[in-house]
Amino acid sequence: MRTSKPILLFKPTLTLLSKNESQVLEVLVEAGKLIIPIYIAQENHNQLGANFYPKGISKEEIEKAAKKDPKILSPYTVVEKINGKLVAIPYHVKYANLLKPIADKLIEAANITDNKEFARRLLIQAKALLNGSYDEATIAWMKMKPYVLDINIGPVERYDDKLFFTKTSYQAWVGVMDEGATKRARQFRDIILSARKHSLMSSEQVDFYDKVQIRVDDLLLFSGLIARTVFLGVDVPNDPNLMEKYGSEITIFNQANEYRFKHEVLPAFNRIFSVSFKKLFSIRDIELGTLYSTILHELGHVYLRYRDSEKRLRDLFPIIDELSAYVTGLKVGGYLLLKDVTDTKQLESMMVAFLARSFEMVLYEKDNRSKYHYMLGGAIFINYLLESGAIQEKGGVSWPNFTKMFFSLSELAVVLDRILSCGTRADAEVFIKKYGNIKKLQRFK
Ligand SMILES: [Zn+2]
Known part of the structure; x- marks a missing residue:
């Protein structure tokens, strides 16, 4: 490579x-x-x-x-x-x-x-x-x-x-x-970020929520670093000062998501989940679930932006931050349900996509150092859901019902949000130690 x-x-x-x-x-x-x-x-x-x-x-x-x-x-x-x-x-x-x-x-x-x-x-x-x-x-x-x-x-x-x-x-x-997908992404953004604004106290209002642009693009080219990392989406600028003043733009890349779907999500979906559970989803459901979970992930990052988390959590920051963005993204998908712009089936497809991807990383990507913090996040996600009873192993992985899954990941989102907003590096370390066991999950291979 x-x-x-x-x-x-x-x-x-x-x-x-x-x-x-x-x-x-x-x-x-x-x-x-x-x-x-x-x-x-x-x-x-x-x-x-x-x-x-x-x-x-x-x-x-x-x-x-x-x-x-x-x-x-x-x-x-x-x-x-x-x-x-x-x-x-x-x-x-x-x-x-x-x-x-x-x-x-x-x-x-x-x-x-x-x-x-x-x-x-x-x-x-x-x-x-x-x-x-x-x-x-x-x-x-x-x-x-x-x-x-x-x-x-x-x-x-x-x-x-x-x-x-x-x-x-x-x-x-x-x-x-991609005009159609961009329209959908903007709908997600409007609902999720206005819900966030309502949840804040007046003293913590941050006006960059009004300046977040989002688009979904068909890609012609990646070159230089991004051709190595193959990001599914990006949010720029990186400079927080510029971001607060001028806002930021999220770009989601269709072709990078298609690649992720074909080579990582779908194979793991086929291997890991139980036969009867798999029957509930079409290939197209999972493909869209992959794209939509990326959109929610990027919005999750915006939703959770705290000024000093990087300073407090130091080297553990990316592990908590990346997982948080996924889990919070799925949780705030609940606002989309409230507004009828998605249904539980579609939200479940996004959860399936992220869970399949987590298994894929934990079981098959062991040696990839540059993706290590994503892999650890995936392990935390799976272990947390298993412990809470949200997912079960009966002839393959499945969840008994949407409510259990949604409640458990909302709980996880709260814990991660607490660590990001006010936790110390020691808090993050304890949490990662408790749920980040990768070895224990190798039985799913
Ligand atoms: Zn991210």
Whole structure:
């Protein structure tokens, strides 16, 4: 996998695009492909700090240098040792030669497109790649009215910097809005986030709930880091200050969800669940359940955003946070039931999809370090449901009825929410120890 090029190309059926939009789309895909050599220059799995820092350097040495020059720990610089001294070189300087052709492609697309606002945004994006004005590009993106074509390109995610979780990797995605699924996702968002606002006390009202955009896209391309991670959905910007001021945009990727469904959810569904239980769901139910549980997961993250959880829970934060987003997402699916935009069958399909995925990770993905916190979350989910009696093992896994399942996962959501909102790292550790037993679950193999 690591030796392959960091790019995934998809060929969704796109029937509704105008001739102009199709032409622009082609140029955007070309721009996205040009990210490959930059990401290859950054990527290095033999070092915790990838190629963001000099080879073999210690954490302490970097921290010491960063005290004198904060740019050393900027998300957008490469650190090099020059004449024995650590120097921070901005990405746009370091990769100038590789960035120029990308900016040229974005300018070309801006010149072709009929949509003035999109053209303006592409030009700001091209400029950002060349001079490092990334915030300006993000703000322009947030302010733009949703448009059928979408490109996100530049240094964004921090996952490859395992030394400081600071340096960003280059990536790109190019998508076309799936109008039907987007409409559905917006309906979910409106109901769930307004319910959240009602549940808050007046002193804790946070107005970013009104600025959350959501769309579902058909994918043309993933390149750079995101071609490695294959995220089902993303919520950007990552900077909490920008997020509070300008809101954020959730993008869900159809093709990534289809992949997850086919290769992970469906095989586990077939192996794990009891025959009579499986009969209750069609393949299409589970496929939609996979997509909808991703939408609820992303909304779950928004629902549970607390300012200081990362500081309190430290290294255990991602385990609690990712599981919480899934479980809370399914719980707040209850609001969709109240408003009749979904029914118990569909909500159950989402639960089946997440439970199947949890089993898949716990039983078959043992060696995948980069997904470890998801796997542990999956184990907690299964063990909790088993202990509470929400699920049973009788010729395979099933649940006796929806009410038991819904009540138990709502309980779990409350516990996780408490840890996220006010728990300590020790609280998280005790909880993970109690329910995170992976070995015990191997009997399901
Ligand atoms: Zn997540």
